[in-house]
Amino acid sequence: MNGRLQLNEPTALPEGTVLDLVVDDEGDDLDDAERAALNESISRAWTSLQAGHGKPVRDVLDQLRRR
Numbered sequence: 387m388n389g390r391l392q393l394n395e396p397t398a399l400p401e402g403t404v405l406d407l408v409v410d411d412e413g414d415d416l417d418d419a420e421r422a423a424l425n426e427s428i429s430r431a432w433t434s435l436q437a438g439h440g441k442p443v444r445d446v447l448d449q450l451r452r453r
Contacts, residue, residue, distance in 0.1 A: 391407060
C-alpha cells in the first residue's frame with residue numbers, strides 16, 4: 387500500500403499520524419530443559435557443519451521441492 391499501514395480496526399489516531407512500526411517478538415514458551423536441548427542440538431549441527439558434513443542449501447531446497 388505504498389508505505390502505508392491500513393488498519394482493520396478503528397483507531398483514535400488522527401489521519402496522517404506517523405508511527406514507527408516494529409516487530410514485537412514475544413519470545414517462545416520453552417522451559418529451561420527444552421531451551422538447553424535446543425541449544426545443544428544447534429551446537430551439534432554447527433560442529434557437524436564445520437566438519438564438512440553439510441549440503442548446499444540449493445540441494446536441500448531442490449530435494450524438498452521434489453517431494
